[in-house]
Amino acid sequence: MVAAVNIYLESVKAICPELTDDELALFASKLTIKELKKKEFFLEAGKIQKALGFIANGLVRSFYIDDEGNERTVGFYAETDYATHYHSFIVRQPSRYSIQCLEPATFVCLSFDDLQWIYRQSPQFERYGRLIAEEVLKRQQARIESFIFQTSEERYLDFSRNKKSLFNRVSLSHLCSYLGIERQSLTRIRQKLAHQ
Template identity: 30%
Template sequence: MIKEKGQVLLDYINKYVSLTEAEKDILLSKVTYRKYLKGQFIVQQGDVCKYECFVLSGCTKTFYMDSDGQEHIVMFSIEDWWTSDMGSFITQTPADYNVQCLENTELILFSYDIIEDLYAAIPKLERFFRQIIQRALVASQKRIVRRFSLSAKERYIYFRNQYPKIEQRIPQYMVASYLGITKEFLSKIKKELALK
């Protein structure tokens, strides 16, 4: 069972770097597999993020809770995506974000020490993780530009087209939070689009 789950990760990694059979065995010997229930937190604001997580199944949201108790969603993660508070994980300092499961979720977890060990044992993995982090940075920067340059309707259309599998799985108020608008305004945008 764990081997099958590990194969999903290996198939994903293989899109970026080729591992030998020996390297695959080393990697699989170091992974931790864990199930979380809907509503459970993988990391909470203020705690140090202990794991970089690969999503096998399920859906998570990454969000910041402001001092008024308002939730600001910055990311969703589904199958074959990564999730964590990257800044906290890399620096091993308190997390700015919460990562919470929106569905029962299965993850492969890498602790900070395990990733460092893997870099030493399999140097290719350092290149792999660098590529993943670079892609995440680019996506984050593009999202910031969209936030400033696109209207709310354009941001919603982009989200819907880019992430069709996510919209079907999450409540509309979370989509609105991610887009930086109210759920009422999102409802209005959806009605407008339905009329076209």
């Protein structure tokens, strides 16, 4: 438990090195730990996300179910990342997404009310929150633009380059869903790249 909190505090300090030990201790006093098994849900669609979830260890995926009943993966999140549907958390509205563990996972959690309290205690924490929100926005924009400006092959190459550590941790069906392609298309892309 202590190790998970320390991983989180190191991550916070890496982004905002000017935070003092006292400020970090105050922050740590508001954190809770949640451990989930493979296939358990950190967030279920239709529910409001009540706490930010920093992943100390493990791997999760975010997905929604389309009109035909198919699961559509929108993201994979691993160690030192957040498992959060930011809009649901900030606006306090039910999420359209579910966040499910692909591996056993340990989350360091901070409730919405505690986050607001922390922001009032230190401008450095407000800065941290802004930087995290900016990172979330950049990733969302990159994801949207990948479907507008890239081919499925380019999306696959980007994933294999930029998420190399996840490559052997996600199933082919989840990867295909994330890339927006059928399994046969992925097989063709891999065969083509293997012969280049």
